[in-house]
Amino acid sequence: MDDWTTIHIVAGGPKELIPDLSPSHREGIFWIAVDKGVKYLMDEGIVPNMAVGDFDSISEKEREIYEQTVPLFKIYEKEKDETDLDIALSFALEKKPKIIRIFGATGGRIDHLMANISLLIKPLQINGPLIELIDRQNLIQVKGPGQYVLKRKLDKPYISFIPLTNKIAGLTLKGFKYPLEDRQIPFGSTLCISNELIQEYGTYSFEKGILLVIESSDG
Known part of the structure; x- marks a missing residue:
């Protein structure tokens, strides 16, 4: 895989909590969309390099369009042993970047939030990159x-x-x-x-x- 120093992962949490992903912050970034995050990115004019998930939160028509547009579109069963974000993070860690920023992973269900925060421990176990979980009010690190x-x-x-x-x-x-x-x-x-x-x-x-x-x- 190509070398990337910065990876942004956009998950499907409440859109109003996602900070502005303006053009000035898009250069040199490998984008991974998670489930509904693919719609958020496409609506902002950003075509992700990869999209992963069961995509049960978007319409069948949207899924078909995005599948033809996104270079690497991986569909998983809804019932599986890892969350969609966990799968996306594993892909990101394989690319050995210097930093991974995660958006759209807060708000909504508390169990999802706690699971997402626990994922930030992953790079500590492998001497991996810095990971930041970011929304409009918070920047979270472990x-x-x-x-x-x-x-x-x-x-x-x-x-x-x-x-x-x-x-x-x-x-x-x-x-x-x-x-x-x-x-x-x-x-x-x-x-x-x-x-x-x-x-x-x-x-x-x-x-x-x-x-x-x-x-x-x-x-």
């Missing part, structure tokens, strides 16, 4: 132990750190309104909700665990 730099975003000023494992060991936050130094954060703690950067850049680091990092706005 991180393993290490030190990271965050740039302040005026449109997403709130930053929350949520343990996904039994505990986060040695969490340190610098450049934040509420700094921390070598703290143990247990699963279920709300200590690190709605923090803010007080300078252009801040850092966070931890020694053990898996951390959900959410940059968000009120709307």
Whole structure:
């Protein structure tokens, strides 16, 4: 397969939660549509490189048109062991990009949202690329132990750190309104909700665990 540094996956969540996919952000991107995401992209004038899913959320006529237009159109049975997004992400990881951004994967059913967030753990298991799950209000990442730099975003000023494992060991936050130094954060703690950067850049680091990092706005 060709080398791509950036892959965008557009799933079939509520369209109103998908940020603007304007022409200025389309160059050099490999696009994967998931189920109804193919309609969202085609309506925006973007022909995805690949579309995967059971396509039960679009009409038969739409499916036939898209199947003739999209270079790689893969139809799966509705009853299967993985979600459509899981399948799309596996394809994306095979291409070994530097970053994968996922849109249209929030809103609607809570079980779908939780499953989609859990998929962000996949690249940690293979030392894979950065993955971001993005909607109009949130940018979500999952991180393993290490030190990271965050740039302040005026449109997403709130930053929350949520343990996904039994505990986060040695969490340190610098450049934040509420700094921390070598703290143990247990699963279920709300200590690190709605923090803010007080300078252009801040850092966070931890020694053990898996951390959900959410940059968000009120709307």
